[in-house]
Amino acid sequence: xxxxxxxxxxxxxxxxxxxxxxxxxxxxxxxxxxxxxxxxxxxxxxxxxxxxxxxxxxxxxxxxxxxxxxxxxxxxxxxxxxxxxxxxxxxxxxxxxxxxxxxxxxxxxxxxxxxxxxxxxxxxxxxxxxxxxxxxxxxxxxxxxxxxxxxxxxxxxxxxxxxxxxxxxxxxxxxxxxxxxxxxxxxxxxxxxxxxxxxxxxxxxxxxxxxxxxxxxxxxxxxxxxxxxxxxxxxxxxxxxxxxxxxxxxxxxxxxxxxxxxxxxxxxxxxxxxxxxxxxxxxxxxxxxxxxxxxxxxxxxxxxx
Amino acid sequence: xxxxxxxxxxxxxxxxxxxxxxxxxxxxxxxxxxxxxxxxxxxxxxxxxxxxxxxxxxxxxxxxxxxxxxxxxxxxxxxxxxxxxxxxxxxxxxxxxxxxxxxxxxxxxxxxxxxxxxxxxxxxxxxxxxxxxxxxxxxxxxxxxxxxxxxxxxxxxxxxxxxxxxxxxxxxxxxxxxxxxxxxxxxxxxxxxxxxxxxxxxxxxxxxxxxxxxxxxxxxxxxxxxxxxxxxxxxxxxxxxxxxxxxxxxxxxxxxxxxx
Ligand SMILES: Nc1ncnc2c1ncn2[C@@H]1O[C@H](COP(=O)(O)OP(=O)(O)OP(=O)(O)O)[C@@H](O)[C@H]1O
Ligand SMILES: [Mg+2]
Numbered sequence: 306x307x308x309x310x311x312x313x314x315x316x317x318x319x320x321x322x323x324x325x326x327x328x329x330x331x332x333x334x335x336x337x338x339x340x341x342x343x344x345x346x347x348x349x350x351x352x353x354x355x356x357x358x359x360x361x362x363x364x365x366x367x368x369x370x371x372x373x374x375x376x377x378x379x380x381x382x383x384x385x386x387x388x389x390x391x392x393x394x395x396x397x398x399x400x401x402x403x404x405x406x407x408x409x410x411x412x413x414x415x416x417x418x419x420x421x422x423x424x425x426x427x428x429x430x431x432x433x434x435x436x437x438x439x440x441x442x443x444x445x446x447x448x449x450x451x452x453x454x455x456x457x458x459x460x461x462x463x464x465x466x467x468x469x470x471x472x473x474x475x476x477x478x479x480x481x482x483x484x485x486x487x488x489x490x491x492x493x494x495x496x497x498x499x500x501x502x503x504x505x506x507x508x509x510x511x512x513x514x515x516x517x518x519x520x521x522x523x524x525x526x527x528x529x530x531x532x533x534x535x536x537x538x539x540x541x542x543x544x545x546x547x548x549x550x551x552x553x554x555x556x557x558x559x560x561x562x563x564x565x566x567x568x569x570x571x572x573x574x575x576x577x578x579x580x581x582x583x584x585x586x587x588x589x590x591x592x593x594x595x596x597x598x599x600x601x602x603x604x605x606x607x608x609x610x
Numbered sequence: 611x612x613x614x615x616x617x618x619x620x621x622x623x624x625x626x627x628x629x630x631x632x633x634x635x636x637x638x639x640x641x642x643x644x645x646x647x648x649x650x651x652x653x654x655x656x657x658x659x660x661x662x663x664x665x666x667x668x669x670x671x672x673x674x675x676x677x678x679x680x681x682x683x684x685x686x687x688x689x690x691x692x693x694x695x696x697x698x699x700x701x702x703x704x705x706x707x708x709x710x711x712x713x714x715x716x717x718x719x720x721x722x723x724x725x726x727x728x729x730x731x732x733x734x735x736x737x738x739x740x741x742x743x744x745x746x747x748x749x750x751x752x753x754x755x756x757x758x759x760x761x762x763x764x765x766x767x768x769x770x771x772x773x774x775x776x777x778x779x780x781x782x783x784x785x786x787x788x789x790x791x792x793x794x795x796x797x798x799x800x801x802x803x804x805x806x807x808x809x810x811x812x813x814x815x816x817x818x819x820x821x822x823x824x825x826x827x828x829x830x831x832x833x834x835x836x837x838x839x840x841x842x843x844x845x846x847x848x849x850x851x852x853x854x855x856x857x858x859x860x861x862x863x864x865x866x867x868x869x870x
Contacts, residue, residue: 355707359869373869377709385707391700393623395630407619408708410612450704 306369308333308458308489309354314363315513316349323349325513327363333457335505336480336490340497345510347493348388351462354491355385367458384456388463388493390447394436398427398446401435402453409454421449424479426472441468448476458489465499477503531589532569534562537582544581551575560584616710620718621725624692628726634688638730642681643737649673649800650741657801667742674738675755675826676799679762679819681734682727683791686766687784689723693774694783697866706867716771716863723767724760731759746831755829761848762822766790768855772862799823818847 309331316324323346331337339347352358353365356372356379365372372379392401399418406414422428425445430438435446444467452459461480465473480503484490494500500507501521509517517524536544538560548555548562553572556563564572566588576583628634649657654669693716696702705715735743745752769786777783796810797803797819803811814820821844828836 352703356869357703357706357867376869377711380707380709383707385704387700387703387707389700391704393627395627404619404623405708408616408705408710410615410709 306333307331307366308335308368309337309491310364310366311350311354312364314350314353314360314365316346316353316358316360322513324353324360327510327513327515329508329515329518331489331491331506333368333489334484334487336484336492336503338500338504338507339491339493339510340495340500340507341493341510342495346513347510348462350510351385351387351460351491351493355383355460356380357385382456383458383460384451384454385460386448386451386462386464388466390443392435392443392446392450395434397432397434398422398438398449399431401446401450402431405450405453411454417453421452424452424482425449426475441472444468445472445476448479452483456488458491459483461490461492463493463495465494465496473499532564532566533585533587533589534564534569534573534576534583535585535587536560536562536576537584540581543579544576547575547579547581548572563589613711613714617714617718617721620705620714621722624719624722625725627692628688628722629729638681638685638688638726639733642677642684642730642734645680646674646677646734646737646741649677658805659802670738670741670743671831672802672827673800674735674743675830676794676797676823677738678731678734678759679799679823679826680791680794681730682759682763683766683787683794685723685727685730685763686770686790687787688726689719689767690770690774690777690783690786691780692722693719693771694777694780697775698779702867712868715867716859719771720764720767723770724763727763727767728756728759746833747829748832751829751832755826758822758826758829758844758848761852765848765851765855768852768859771855771859775862775866793817793819794823797823818844818851822847 307330309329311327311329314324314327315322327350329337339350341347349358353360354367354372356376359373367379368382370379370382392398393404402418402421403414406417411417418431419428422431425448427442427445427449430442430446435443438446444464448461448464451461464480465476468476477499480490480492484505492500492503504521506518506520507524508515541557541560544562545557551571553568553575554565555572562572573583573586628638650666650670650673654666654673655664657669657672658664659668659672693702696705696719702715706712747755766787769790773786774783777785794800796806796814797817798814799819803814803820806814821840824834824836825841825844828834828841
């Protein structure tokens with residue numbers, strides 16, 4: 306049985322089609338990352354998976370159960386950490402955690418609270434009112450509230466937004482620890498390094514569909530490699546002119562020209578023919594950043610056709 | 611059992627929010643107290659409520675039940691504000707993702723609202739006692755008054771729900787309560803309708819607050835004369851209000867939060 310199965314899911318708000326045809330499966334015990342820009346529909350999909358809203362078409366299964374028809378069976382198995390933090394700012398962190406522990410019917414509440422507080426480095430702040438917390442502390446409390454209990458599938462909607470680099474790393478380790486404890490993590494992010502560092506599989510969501518799916522390594526492979534040609538500072542303008550005349554697409558920062566693999570060689574010979582002093586000619590290592598840009602480019606080109 | 615624990619935990623949360631929030635206490639408890647003192651000691655002597663010249667004592671005896679309902683009406687603004695806060699902050703979403711029976715989620719708000727309204731009512735009642743108000747009724751009748759208060763509280767709590775769910779922010783969530791206050795002002799709550807301008811009087815005599823307040827007054831003071839019909843009309847208004855507002859609340863809620 307899969308942890309999550311999504312087939313042909315669509316969702317629209319008024320005339321706005323946010324999800325057009327979402328298909329994906331998430332295996333038990335993996336970290337799956339849904340990667341997409343602002344407004345791509347990540348939260349919309351997470352809300353459907355977490356029983357909060359219903360899709361218009363298509364089917365969803367969480368551990369084999371339908372979140373709409375079997376919501377009461379699904380909810381004990383899942384935990385949702387929504388994008389917006391929600392807690393009572395006038396109450397202490399401890400009171401907030403206690404409330405959720407009671408709602409989840411946890412037997413040994415102090416032990417459970419102690420565990421998540423350690424996990425999220427909150428122990429020393431627990432007695433303080435949440436309104437005195439910093440943004441990062443609030444985010445961690447909010448996560449702790451979501452992680453109380455024994456959910457099998459955990460939805461984390463942009464959990465590291467607004468968290469400083471040190472704590473971000475700690476959160477990554479925590480997310481990996483959740484996976485290593487045998488649970489399934491469904492993560493959303495706009496950060497490519499985050500998806501790269503954490504995921505077993507990544508799905509890119511764009512314009513309401515998953516435009517690319519794979520392991521971080523697979524996705525890197527699929528990207529057309531790019532090359533960087535570095536020329537003499539004095540000849541930047543001339544190089545630009547040459548590439549433009551030859552209709553070769555490029556981007557450049559000063560003397561460093563970025564080109565797709567299929568045109569890099571042509572550009573190189575063109576420059577050499579015109580006596581441009583090429584200082585470096587490098588094949589770039591593909592990272593998720595360029596995957597993202599490549600997909601965006603493809604999409605844009607289609608749109609322009 | 612777990613369901614009762616969940617209902618308890620959520621209800622306690624909201625009651626605590628109300629009792630620890632200065633704004634709420636000032637508006638729902640201190641404000642009606644101040645109005646009571648002002649009406650009784652400043653205006654009361656000039657308001658003839660029982661024929662003949664008015665006095666602070668006769669006015670207090672006349673108006674306290676109306677002030678008690680007014681206190682509850684003030685509370686309804688905060689019922690709406692609390693639900694609206696939970697919606698806009700995403701807390702309702704969090705609750706809906708947890709294994710909690712759906713009815714418990716707003717049910718806890720309704721229960722907390724009733725508890726808080728009754729506490730506020732009790733506080734104003736105690737001030738009334740200190741000012742010299744005396745109950746002239748049997749225990750059974752006083753219990754009926756509590757029952758009437760609960761029906762009234764339930765009706766205005768259910769009325770608050772659609773506004774709380776629809777309002778964009780907490781500031782507009784409580785707006786409807788001004789209509790409730792207006793209805794109470796233009797009723798027999800604070801003074802007899804007899805002396806009102808004719809058109810106003812007709813309105814006052816036929817809107818729901820007047821029979822409800824008159825019934826409340828009678829239940830705490832048997833010397834008040836009341837036609838038998840009045841309490842029946844009050845009951846009909848309350849039950850009809852509860853049913854209509856319950857259906858309305860459910861519809862708005864279901865559309866926003868129920869996936870089935
Ligand atoms: N309840 C709603 N009513 C109307 N439109 C909505 C609603 N929820 C989301 N949308 C719209 O759907 C689109 C996708 O929103 P969603 O929140 O799913 O994006 P997201 O990928 O989570 O973005 P972000 O990274 O900014 O969180 C947006 O254009 C948003 O305005
Ligand atoms: Mg989002």
